[in-house]
Amino acid sequence: xxxKNELHNVSPxxxxxxxxxxxxxxxxxxxxxxxxxRQCIIDFYPKNxxxxxxxxTEVTHFHLIQKGGVKTYLKDEQGQVTxxxxxxxxxxFGALPIIQNTTANLNVETVEDTFCFLFHKExxxxxxxxxxxxxxxxxxxxxxxxxxxxYKELRQHRVSTRTEGSLYLFxxxxxxxxxxxxxxxxxxxxxxxxxxxxxxLHIGSLLVQDAGGEIIGIITDKDLRTRVVAQxxxxxxxxxxxxxxxxxxxxxxxxxxDALLKMMSNRIHHLAITxxxxxxxxxxxxxxxxxxxxxxxxxxxxxxxxxxxEDLYQxxxxxxxxxxxxxxxxxxxNNITRMITIxxxxxxxxxxxxxxxxxGAPPVKFCWMLMGSEGRREQTFRTDxxxxxxxxxxxxxxxxxxxxxxxxxxSEEVIEHLVHCGYPRCPGNIMASNPxxxxxxxxxxxxxxxxxxxxxxQEVLNTxxxxxxxxxYGDENLARNLRKHLCAMAPKQEIFLAHLAKFCLHSRPxxxxxxxxxxxxxxxxxxRLNLKESGLVPFVDFARIMALKYGxxxxxxxxxxxxxxxxxxxSQELYNETVEAYEFLMQLRLIHQLHLLEEGxxxxxxxxxxxxxxxxxxxxxxxxEVIRKIQASLNQQFRLREI
Amino acid sequence: xxxxxxARKKEKEHPAFAQNHSWFTNIDQNQPIECYNxxxxxxxxxxxxxxxxxxxxxxxxxxxLKIIAGETFHSFVRPHKITNATDSTxxxxxxxxxxxxxxxxxxxxxxxxxxxxxxxxxxxxxxxxLGYINKAAKKIFRSTIKxxxxxxxxxxxxxxxxxxxxxxxxxxxxVSFNLADxxxxxxxxxxxxxxxxxxxxxxxxxxxxxxKKLKVQGIVTLKELYTAGQKWKRIF
Numbered sequence: 034x035x036x037k038n039e040l041h042n043v044s045p046x047x048x049x050x051x052x053x054x055x056x057x058x059x060x061x062x063x064x065x066x067x068x069x070x071r072q073c074i075i076d077f078y079p080k081n082x083x084x085x086x087x088x089x090t091e092v093t094h095f096h097l098i099q100k101g102g103v104k105t106y107l108k109d110e111q112g113q114v115t116x117x118x119x120x121x122x123x124x125x126f127g128a129l130p131i132i133q134n135t136t137a138n139l140n141v142e143t144v145e146d147t148f149c150f151l152f153h154k155e156x157x158x159x160x161x162x163x164x165x166x167x168x169x170x171x172x173x174x175x176x177x178x179x180x181x182x183x184y185k186e187l188r189q190h191r192v193s194t195r196t197e198g199s200l201y202l203f204x205x206x207x208x209x210x211x212x213x214x215x216x217x218x219x220x221x222x223x224x225x226x227x228x229x230x231x232x233x234l235h236i237g238s239l240l241v242q243d244a245g246g247e248i249i250g251i252i253t254d255k256d257l258r259t260r261v262v263a264q265x266x267x268x269x270x271x272x273x274x275x276x277x278x279x280x281x282x283x284x285x286x287x288x289x290x291d292a293l294l295k296m297m298s299n300r301i302h303h304l305a306i307t308x309x310x311x312x313x314x315x316x317x318x319x320x321x322x323x324x325x326x327x328x329x330x331x332x333x334x335x336x337x338x339x340x341x342x343e344d345l346y347q348x349x350x351x352x353x354x355x356x357x358x359x360x361x362x363x364x365x366x367n368n369i370t371r372m373i374t375i376x377x378x379x380x381x382x383x384x385x386x387x388x389x390x391x392x393g394a395p396p397v398k399f400c401w402m403l404m405g406s407e408g409r410r411e412q413t414f415r416t417d418x419x420x421x422x423x424x425x426x427x428x429x430x431x432x433x434x435x436x437x438x439x440x441x442x443x444s445e446e447v448i449e450h451l452v453h454c455g456y457p458r459c460p461g462n463i464m465a466s467n468p469x470x471x472x473x474x475x476x477x478x479x480x481x482x483x484x485x486x487x488x489x490x491q492e493v494l495n496t497x498x499x500x501x502x503x504x505x506y507g508d509e510n511l512a513r514n515l516r517k518h519l520c521a522m523a524p525k526q527e528i529f530l531a532h533l534a535k536f537c538l539h540s541r542p543x544x545x546x547x548x549x550x551x552x553x554x555x556x557x558x559x560x561r562l563n564l565k566e567s568g569l570v571p572f573v574d575f576a577r578i579m580a581l582k583y584g585x586x587x588x589x590x591x592x593x594x595x596x597x598x599x600x601x602x603x604s605q606e607l608y609n610e611t612v613e614a615y616e617f618l619m620q621l622r623l624i625h626q627l628h629l630l631e632e633g634x635x636x637x638x639x640x641x642x643x644x645x646x647x648x649x650x651x652x653x654x655x656x657x658e659v660i661r662k663i664q665a666s667l668n669q670q671f672r673l674r675e676i
Numbered sequence: 677x678x679x680x681x682x683a684r685k686k687e688k689e690h691p692a693f694a695q696n697h698s699w700f701t702n703i704d705q706n707q708p709i710e711c712y713n714x715x716x717x718x719x720x721x722x723x724x725x726x727x728x729x730x731x732x733x734x735x736x737x738x739x740x741l742k743i744i745a746g747e748t749f750h751s752f753v754r755p756h757k758i759t760n761a762t763d764s765t766x767x768x769x770x771x772x773x774x775x776x777x778x779x780x781x782x783x784x785x786x787x788x789x790x791x792x793x794x795x796x797x798x799x800x801x802x803x804x805x806l807g808y809i810n811k812a813a814k815k816i817f818r819s820t821i822k823x824x825x826x827x828x829x830x831x832x833x834x835x836x837x838x839x840x841x842x843x844x845x846x847x848x849x850x851v852s853f854n855l856a857d858x859x860x861x862x863x864x865x866x867x868x869x870x871x872x873x874x875x876x877x878x879x880x881x882x883x884x885x886x887x888k889k890l891k892v893q894g895i896v897t898l899k900e901l902y903t904a905g906q907k908w909k910r911i912f
Binding site: 045046047048070071072073074075076077078079099100146148150151 | 741742743744745746748862863864865867874877880881884885888889892
């Protein structure tokens with residue numbers, strides 16, 4: 034309620050109250066909100082008013098709908114109308130044209146009598162520059178539209194990038210994004226030579242230098258398309274006649290967001306990066322999209338497009354970023370880990386394909402097997418490599434040696450590449466380059482038989498990860514046949530299964546008698562809880578042992594549980610509880626590790642119960658209670674007390 | 677040279693009023709309505725009798741038929757009679773303390789006139805509010821304000837009329853032209869009542885709603901608006 038004599042500077046309550054409960058303005062502090070509210074203009078549009086006309090209306094104001102609703106649609110030259118969406122109270126329009134400094138990108142028409150809060154574009158841009166949270170919000174919600182309108186090149190890909198890790202836009206400096214020296218061409222050179230050079234280098238632009246080595250312009254593949262080929266110019270035309278000049282530049286320490294804004298406002302796709310006045314590289318919209326592009330689909334396509342193993346390194350590092358966007362989308366941990374697995378598989382697939390292209394076709398059929406969490410399709414962030422090889426061994430001695438030599442080189446190089454991609458070596462040397470893990474099918478069958486028939490209590494634990502194998506690349510039949518054998522053998526190996534079950538009981542649910550969490554007593558992780566060992570492993574072990582007992586080929590923990598339930602090996606109640614608890618623990622671990630990664634730390638599995646909310650603590654305790662139930666069930670199934 | 681030495685010295689007109697009068701001597705009524713600037717205002721009174729007084733004034737600018745939410749005017753007014761101050765507590769939730777420290781109309785009126793500038797005035801049943809303002813202005817400044825006024829109540833009557841004409845609906849004699857009722861019937865965002873600023877904003881919403889609705893019906897210039905109002909007056 035205004036007091037006394039507040040002439041001219043009363044922040045309109047109605048605007049203030051509305052902004053306070055509207056995303057993303059609710060993030061702003063009260064003073065900023067007040068300032069914003071004071072700049073508000075309220076307008077009314079009767080039903081069926083065309084507020085923005087596509088490609089025509091100069092957008093001077095950001096519109097926030099107070100009451101009513103609008104539809105947005107596109108109309109092409111033939112008058113064909115494509116309805117985009119409806120926006121109602123608390124939603125907005127006009128942000129994109131303001132940011133891009135263009136005319137309206139689509140038609141906006143009221144479908145009801147509509148009142149809007151209008152903010153002048155200068156006020157809006159000022160807000161964007163001063164409140165990163167608000168910027169992030171708009172950028173994220175608009176990125177789909179950005180892709181559609183600002184990056185025509187990418188249009189055919191139909192990239193869905195609704196959820197980029199836009200934050201990286203604000204932290205990554207352009208200088209850090211660009212690899213390699215700037216590529217140049219002489220101004221007097223021909224456009225054909227420019228095209229040849231760009232094709233050889235797999236790049237989309239060249240800087241143009243004059244005789245003195247001064248950079249005077251830039252030529253892009255779009256220029257070749259629109260200014261040479263489309264115009265019917267001679268291929269011997271000199272570069273300097275068609276280049277764009279001067280080159281737009283940006284300081285190398287500028288953040289990518291600024292680069293993006295500059296490109297968008299100038300409607301260009303390339304910026305030269307300068308460091309102390311010297312041009313050190315070229316950044317493209319594509320580079321920024323790649324940086325920003327953590328949508329799974331985008332990454333997937335990028336991986337597929339790579340022609341050199343080395344180019345996969347950078348992409349692979351982006352896989353964890355997918356997690357953030359998926360978590361924001363509300364995806365469950367199970368879906369997230371499966372998505373990561375698909376991307377990791379894709380990287381492996383690409384890598385091995387490139388290796389084979391390089392080394393020539395392998396002499397025999399082979400299968401690159403994945404084990405452990407990779408085998409179970411439960412990867413989160415960086416996990417150690419666990420892999421092995423099956424390949425046929427020819428009878429002929431010479432061919433046999435050749436084959437072994439081929440796979441020695443092959444596996445060593447692949448593993449080296451994988452390390453560069455960010456998958457550390459397995460400390461236990463469970464890797465395909467280990468000669469002990471290169472066997473033919475029979476060799477593997479024998480190995481499994483030995484582990485199962487004469488189980489060495491010391492070895493049982495170390496061999497469990499092998500039981501989660503699946504095919505990663507190559508001839509799937511090899512892995513399938515091995516699995517078939519295992520499914521037939523395992524259910525009969527009662528002693529082996531009993532040993533496994535016993536190990537499951539070793540891990541005590543981390544609840545003390547006082548219903549508090551049992552935490553680590555010593556070391557770096559004092560007073561912390563190991564989510565993996567105490568929480569997740571018991572579920573994984575339970576699913577594995579039950580799957581082996583009932584001859585189930587599936588390796589994914591939730592998949593195993595589902596099949597076990599469908600085949601009536603576990604009760605509906607235990608199934609439900611197990612799945613819920615396991616998913617919760619996975620989710621908690623994912624978010625925890627993501628948080629660590631974003632803080633610049635190595636992801637680990639230790640959480641401090643004090644950091645959890647009451648609800649999380651409660652749910653976590655309930656999840657641990659389920660472990661007791663699992664253990665009780667194992668006890669009963671394998672009659673462990675009788676052994 | 678003095679013709680008549682006993683004549684009362686004519687008091688010099690307050691500059692705010694002089695300026696006000698100069699603005700409205702020649703008004704071109706043939707411009708489209710959105711070309712005019714408006715100030716939508718409301719006053720709160722202690723009551724409706726002749727002895728009653730203004731206790732607060734609220735106003736907001738409307739330009740290009742858009743409400744300029746940041747350009748508002750609000751002030752409490754210290755009544756001359758102390759009883760009026762206590763009475764206002766009941767209806768407007770204004771405390772006697774607030775009024776005791778408030779400026780008097782003598783201070784407020786020139787500021788209000790200055791705030792309005794060359795804008796036309798808009799109010800809901802505007803003749804009542806303007807009547808009280810000018811009564812006080814006459815008493816204090818021996819002058820009145822000359823801004824042409826538009827009455828949203830009258831506009832609502834015109835609009836209702838046109839809607840009926842066009843739709844051949846049954847004549848609804850129950851329709852209420854009270855500000856809150858109209859706002860509700862038209863689906864406008866609601867404001868709290870009995871606060872001069874809130875009421876003026878509510879009236880401003882009603883105003884731009886009606887003007888834009890009437891524009892769709894072909895009423896485009898200020899003159900056409902006045903004529904439509906007159907016609908309505910003749911019918912009743």
